[in-house]
Amino acid sequence: MEAGPAPVVRPRMDTGTFTNNFGPHMPNETYLCYEVEQPEGDSSIPEDQLKGFLRNQAFNTPGGRRHAELCFLDRIRSWGLDRSKHYSITVFISWSPCHSCALGLVGFLRENSLVSLRIFAARIYTYSLRYEDGLRQLQEAGAQISIMDIPEYEHCWDTFVDHQDEAFEPGDDLPVHIQKESQMLDNILKIQGSEDEFHLSKQVCCL
Numbered sequence: 001m002e003a004g005p006a007p008v009v010r011p012r013m014d015t016g017t018f019t020n021n022f023g024p025h026m027p028n029e030t031y032l033c034y035e036v037e038q039p040e041g042d043s044s045i046p047e048d049q050l051k052g053f054l055r056n057q058a059f060n061t062p063g064g065r066r067h068a069e070l071c072f073l074d075r076i077r078s079w080g081l082d083r084s085k086h087y088s089i090t091v092f093i094s095w096s097p098c099h100s101c102a103l104g105l106v107g108f109l110r111e112n113s114l115v116s117l118r119i120f121a122a123r124i125y126t127y128s129l130r131y132e133d134g135l136r137q138l139q140e141a142g143a144q145i146s147i148m149d150i151p152e153y154e155h156c157w158d159t160f161v162d163h164q165d166e167a168f169e170p171g172d173d174l175p176v177h178i179q180k181e182s183q184m185l186d187n188i189l190k191i192q193g194s195e196d197e198f199h200l201s202k203q204v205c206c207l
Contacts, residue, residue, distance in 0.1 A: 010048055012162035021094040022122045022153065024177035030056040030095045032068040033160045037088040045079045053160050068093065069101040073108055081114060088116050092148060092156050096121035096185075102134030106141040118144040120152045123181050124188075132188045139189055147182040150175070 013031070021027040033053040038045055054075070057066040072091070081087055096119070097105060109117060119138075124147075125131055139145055148156075150170055157168035 010052060012160060013053055014162055015164075015166070018157065018161045022092075022148070022156065023171070024173045027094055030068040030093065032072055032094075033092040033156055034072060035090050035159070039082075039085045039087070042082060042085055044081050044085075049075070049079070051159060067098065067101050069097050070104055073104060076108075076115075081112075083112075083114055086114050086116070088118075090118045090120070092120045092122075092152060092160075094122045095125040096123065096131075096145070097134060097138065098125050098128040099130040099134035100128070102131075102138045105143065106137050109141045109143060116142065118146075120146050120148045121181075121185075122148050123177070124184050132191070135185070135188055136191065145185065145189065147178060147185050149178055149182075 017031070021029060021031045031053060032055070033051075035051040036045055036049075038050065054068060054071050056068040057071060076089070105117070109115065124135075128134075135145060153170060153174070154168050157163055
C-alpha cells in the first residue's frame, strides 16, 4: 500500500509571541497571520504557504523598515496567482493597517479583482495621521474589516500557534478590550456609511 502524502509542516509562533502581540496590551511589533482559499485544482500557491504568519521588518533588516502588510503583499505577488481564478484571503493582524499600508492594500485590491480580502485586527492603529480615512478607503475597496473576537483568537491559537495542546485562555480583560476596539472601528466605518447614504440621497433628489 502506498503511503499518503506527508503532512504539511509549517512554522508556528510560540505562545508568548501570540499572547504579547494579539492580547489587550500594546505590542511593539506587528504580526500578521493569514490563510488563503485557492480554487480546486489550482497550485499557484505552495501548499506550505497557504497558511502562515510574518511580522514587520525592523530598520536593521535587509531592505530596511517595512510594515507587515507590505511584506505580505510582496509574498502574494511572489505566488503568481492565476488571473482567471478567484482567491479568498483572510488576515489576522495585531494592529490594523496604518493609512499608508491601507492605501497599499487598496491599490492591490483595485488591481487584483481576483482577490477578496477579510481583515481581523486585534486593535486599531491610531498612531498615524488619517488612519480612519485609510480604513474607510479599504472598506470601500471591498475589504471586510472587523475586530478579532474570541472565535478568531481561538482559531489563530489552533492554526498558527505552537500551543503544545494547551487550550486558549482569553483572560478577563480580553472581552473588554474587544468591545472597546469594536466600538471604535464601528464609529470609524459608520462615518463612511453615513456619507454614502448622504450622497445617494442627493442623487435620488436630483433625479
